[in-house]
Amino acid sequence: MSSFLQSLPNWQPYGTPHYFSILLLALLPIVIALFLGKRLPIYEELVSIGFISLMFGGTHYKQFFALLGYLIWQSLVVFAYQGYRKKYDHHLVFYLSVLLAALPLIIVKLAPTIFGSNSLLGFLGISYLTFKTVAMVMEMRDGELTEVTLWPFIRFMIFLPTISSGPIDRYRRFQQDYLKVPSRDDYLSMLEKAVWYIMLGALYKFIISHMLVTYVIPPIKLAALADGGLINWHTILYMYAWGFDLFFDFAGYSMFAVGISYVMGIKTPINFNKPFLARDLKDFWNRWHMSLSFWFRDFVFMRLVYTMMKRKVFKNRNTTSSVAYLLNMTLMGFWHGIHWYYIVYGIFHGVGLIINDWWIRKKKTINKKRKQAGQQPLADNKWTHGIGIFITFHVVMLSLLIFSGFLDTLWFHNFIRQPK
Structure with a gap:
């Protein structure tokens, strides 16, 4: 088995047009079957x-x-907890099950820092699969997920379009899509959208991102490192170039994944929705890497708020939500990696969301007082909306500069000789 795998080529998902040509050819029988109102479950899994x-x-x-x-490992954890949950509901068993489901990812994330090398447990896509299983355990605890069987679970886990980098789907939504074969008209509409997503993804990833990463970013990066210091103008240029590259590369990949999902008759949720047009940070996280953002919202933030309010950790609800914002985003930072710039990135957005939430409450209070005084509320029009977009865009770009790790190189590992 090992020698056979070593003899195979290494194809990164959606990496080249050649990959697409082979993939779409392999999916052709699935397209024909769905057009005729049928699924080919065995063939689909063989393709995956x-x-x-x-x-x-x-x-x-x-x-x-x-x-x-x-x-x-995940099958043992998920089905062991499902069997347990049918009769019992102890919170310690629940927390242990969540920990066990997340344990492989925790080991993979900590291994480089602790041992100085990557863990043998790691593979491309482990983060996104872990989000799936942890969510399933939590939904079993809530009673929303009661009857999961092995084959649908495996099918959900190894679903080809999204296995490597998402978007992160939910088991119930995926299963509903899979069991309900789309009508011919619905499927034709899905194919039309699939073509659009794939073409737009190609523009984003193969053209715009390629141009940025090949021709724009390298000279700017070298110039920024040569300039040195805490900050310089080339670093500012790098901030925007890298931020746009991150978006176009990842959004392009996500569009490929969604488009191929539609070809296979599954309406995987979109991952990006014009994030640079967000008017504040809350709006940004409703548009950027949406499947990840909504996962943290539903399975971390909301549960933190509920638990702290139930146990009356803080008297003030606003304090509760602020602490939850900070913990939620800091955890997201740690998920990206155990490096200071990922953690600072998470804290940055946690503090930003706290400020955002404070301003929304403050604005309501001001408008209430203005109304009582017979005055017009604070302006809320296209101009204020535009100002909000402008400020949010630059705040986000600054956070992405931190996230990029470039400042770590510039400040602590800059080996380029600076001009005298």
């Missing part, structure tokens, strides 16, 4: 397994075995 094997082929073959071990 085949392309996953190519994703972990060549020098990445160990990741294939890591994925197999991971699926076995």
Whole structure:
């Protein structure tokens, strides 16, 4: 098995037009079957397994075995908790189950810092699969998920379009889509959207992102490092170039994933919705990496607020929400990696959301007083909306500069000789 995997090419998902041509050819029988109102479950899984094997082929073959071990581990955790939850509901067992579901990801994230090398448990996509299983355990605790069987669980986990980098789907939503084969008209509409998503993704990833990362960013980065100091104008240029590249690269990938999902008859949620037009940070997180943002909102933030209010940790509800914002975003920062710039990025957005929330409350209070005094409320028009977009855009770009890790290189690891 190992020698076979090593003999395979290593194809990164949606990495080249050649990958797409082979993938779409493999999906053709699925398209024909869905057009005729049927699914080909065995063939679909064979396609997923085949392309996953190519994703972990060549020098990445160990990741294939890591994925197999991971699926076995998560199956044991999820189904053990499901069996337990049918009769009992102790909070310690729930917390332990969540910890066990997240344990492989925790080990993978901590290994480079503790041991100085990557864990053998790691594979491309482990973060997004972990979000799926942790969510399932939490929904089982809530009583929203009661009857999960092994094959649908595996199908959900290894769904090809989203396995490597999302978007993060929910089991119930995915299962409803899978069990309800779209009508011919609905499927034709899905194919039309799929073509649009794939073409737009190609523009974003293969053209705009490629131009930025190949021709724009490298000279700016070198110039910024040569300038040195805490900050310089080339670093500002790098901030915008890298921020746009991150968006176009990841949004392009997400559009590919959603488009291929639609081809397979599954309406995977979109991941980006014009985030640079957000008028404040709350609006931004409702538009940026939406599946991740909504996951943290539903399974971390809301539960933190509920728990702290139930136990009356703080008397003031606004204090409760502020602490929840900070913990939620800091945890998101830690999820990206155990580096100071990821953690600061999370704290940055946590504080930003606290300020955002404070201003919304303050504005309501001011407008209430103005109304009592017979005055017009504070202006809320296209101009104030535009100012909000302008401020939010630059705040987000600053946060992405922190996230990029470039400041770490500029300040602490800058080996480029500065001009005298």
